[in-house]
Amino acid sequence: MTLSPIAPALLEWFNANKRILPFRQDPTPYHIWVSEIMLQQTRVSAAIPYYLRFIEELPDIPALAACDPQRLNKLWEGLGYYSRVRNMQKAAQQVCRDYGGQLPADLKALKSLPGIGDYTAGAVASIGFGIPAPAVDGNVLRVFSRLYNDDRDITLPSTKTAYTDWVMEHQPPDKPGPYNEALMELGALVCLPGGEPLCNRCPLSHLCRAKAAGTQLDLPVKPAPKAKKLQPITLALVKSEAGWLVRQRPRKGLLAGLWEPVLWEERLTKEEAKSRLEGFLAGVEAGEPLPAARHIFTHIQWEMEGWFFTAPALPLPEGYAWADRQALESLYPLPNAFKKYKPLMD
Numbered sequence: 487m488t489l490s491p492i493a494p495a496l497l498e499w500f501n502a503n504k505r506i507l508p509f510r511q512d513p514t515p516y517h518i519w520v521s522e523i524m525l526q527q528t529r530v531s532a533a534i535p536y537y538l539r540f541i542e543e544l545p546d547i548p549a550l551a552a553c554d555p556q557r558l559n560k561l562w563e564g565l566g567y568y569s570r571v572r573n574m575q576k577a578a579q580q581v582c583r584d585y586g587g588q589l590p591a592d593l594k595a596l597k598s599l600p601g602i603g604d605y606t607a608g609a610v611a612s613i614g615f616g617i618p619a620p621a622v623d624g625n626v627l628r629v630f631s632r633l634y635n636d637d638r639d640i641t642l643p644s645t646k647t648a649y650t651d652w653v654m655e656h657q658p659p660d661k662p663g664p665y666n667e668a669l670m671e672l673g674a675l676v677c678l679p680g681g682e683p684l685c686n687r688c689p690l691s692h693l694c695r696a697k698a699a700g701t702q703l704d705l706p707v708k709p710a711p712k713a714k715k716l717q718p719i720t721l722a723l724v725k726s727e728a729g730w731l732v733r734q735r736p737r738k739g740l741l742a743g744l745w746e747p748v749l750w751e752e753r754l755t756k757e758e759a760k761s762r763l764e765g766f767l768a769g770v771e772a773g774e775p776l777p778a779a780r781h782i783f784t785h786i787q788w789e790m791e792g793w794f795f796t797a798p799a800l801p802l803p804e805g806y807a808w809a810d811r812q813a814l815e816s817l818y819p820l821p822n823a824f825k826k827y828k829p830l831m832d
């Protein structure tokens with residue numbers, strides 16, 4: 487199954503074609519770490535403004551360790567999967583305690599930090615420190631399944647282990663970072679998912695076994711995604727003279743600790759929603775219906791409907807607040823799930 491060396495052609499292509507990205511201009515271990523965590527669930531173009539703002543406000547690990555958690559959530563607002571940034575802060579605090587505020591130049595030590603798995607540790611070690619290590623993400627799995635024309639299920643740990651061995655067989659010990667980045671870049675720009683890969687622009691097409699066999703579109707093999715649970719949500723956008731009614735979500739679970747408009751995880755009528763609000767707020771008046779919206783989480787899909795309401799600016803129970811536009815912008819991180827409703831709260 488040996489494949490001729492891929493690194494020379496791959497690295498030559500990478501040097502000529504790599505995208506200019508902010509974290510590539512100053513690839514410190516911290517910058518690589520932040521960018522890789524952001525890019526786990528977000529496209530590069532969407533992540534760049536977040537990355538620049540994050541690094542400007544939190545330029546090093548001690549600053550991240552000391553950041554107020556609500557401010558941290560605000561910096562992450564829109565990126566989703568907030569447990570990532572909470573884990574980053576825990577890891578930063580551990581790094582300050584155990585390693586003097588600098589990420590350790592050691593693969594095993596990196597993997598022991600909260601939120602840093604095999605892939606992120608490999609990326610930080612190889613790109614940030616120049617340590618030979620694999621960094622195998624979905625892009626790299628796809629590229630190797632095609633290069634080797636291999637039809638094993640890429641979601642199986644045994645397949646990942648086998649592909650990781652192949653990745654390391656080809657990795658030049660003196661260029662682990664550029665090699666790993668080049669593989670990811672090839673997957674992102676040329677060996678594309680969900681459609682025809684651009685084999686005529688691929689520096690490895692002369693070696694690629696899937697191209698020779700015409701099986702590129704059949705690879706990689708992975709099981710069909712499971713259907714998501716549909717969750718009806720009834721939403722209340724309640725306005726008073728003091729602003730919009732928001733409340734903090736529980737400290738654990740989905741969107742933990744973030745802020746949201748009042749909602750119920752069931753389908754209510756307008757009268758039922760009004761009566762629930764009246765349980766803690768006097769003088770509620772119901773208004774127009776809200777547009778419907780959908781938000782897809784990893785395992786669940788919210789189907790949102792609801793109404794505008796008005797109410798006097800009375801004192802609120804603990805965990806609730808009236809938020810004017812400025813407070814919504816700067817103080818209360820509303821998750822992306824409410825993207826459709828945020829512009830209505832002005």
Ligand code: SF4
Nearest residue numbers: 677683685688691694
């Ligand atoms: S030749 Fe095509 S399928 Fe093979 S690695 Fe290149 S882009 Fe992917």
